[in-house]
Amino acid sequence: MAEQMSRKPYVRAIGREWLTRHPRYLRYLLRELSCLFIGGWTLMMVWGLARLAQGPEAWAAFLEALRSPASVVLQVLALAFTVYHGVTWFNLTPKALPLQLGEGFVAERAIAGAHYAVWGLLSLLVLFLAGAF
């Protein structure tokens, strides 16, 4: 072991300074924040379900409340954050799920692309089940 000399290491405090060190940290924080909007929107849907169970009048009142300016702003924000969350995660999938074929790896674009394709297909399926077509 090293001999104990007159060592006096200085520990620099870590505050919120790291957040502004590089834009990547803010982008990360935005991705994490997206869960609040996605969670909030999901709760709103559960609330809508409860109103639906209460009868046609309660359901109509719920739909009316959805049209209020505050609600529209929140829904647009929720959609933007959901898309941001989805896109950033799908773009990271090649890191988590590399696919080796022989001595090479499948192109990252193909792995992320497959996720986008499944996302699109599932969205179409949901729209189909909801009677959109």
Add this chain to the structure above:
Amino acid sequence: MSERVVELEVLRYNPETDQEPHFQRYSVPCREEWVVLDALNHVKENIDPTLSYRWSCHMAVCGSCGMMINREPRLACKSFLRDYEGVIRVEPLAHFPVERDLVTVIDDFVAKLKRVKPYLIPKEPKALEDGEYRQTPAQLKRYKQFTLCINCMLCYAACPEYGLIPKFIGPAAISLAHRYNQDSRDGGREERQEEIAATEGVWECAFVGACSEVCPEHVDPAAALQQVKIKSTIDWYLEHTMPWLSK
């Protein structure tokens, strides 16, 4: 060859006389092809011989000269002065205690590296006369990228999780554990899992991805950590839903 005077603002800390670090300015006449390390060497040789920093190879192989350059973790030998404008701020690597000037205390990283057993633990020990452990090019390709780590610790300085939760084993050590886990000749995964699949292992990682962005060797530690997370999750489900599979 053009010459320009570059202003360096270097964090100084002398443990024998200072209570806390402070910045010191140096004006350095630089050549077009110089990197930050050349400027520091010029300061040490011509302006201020008391300036302390680590370096060795000057070619991004030894991993000694990692420091914060304009608040971004970088190898000083790989950071060209021509890519910077104005005053260049040079500080010791973030998230590590400062020993003196730009020299950090790296004991924590070295101890963590040791814990993850970053060496080959053969599946079946062979006698010397039985020959070498053989491997196909495809088996090599599986982990080769993760062998490129030079232990420069830039990823630790970039990782806010490590800064905020110092118990976190961190990007480089886990990537190196993953490198051996992916090696067809290795049989030590179970021993390493005790360290890297624990809370202080991969589960402190929030996938900020900064480690991979700053890695000078393009090791992509973030990828290694996510792969370990997936494998550890599969382990857990197999163990709890199909316990007869293990052993």
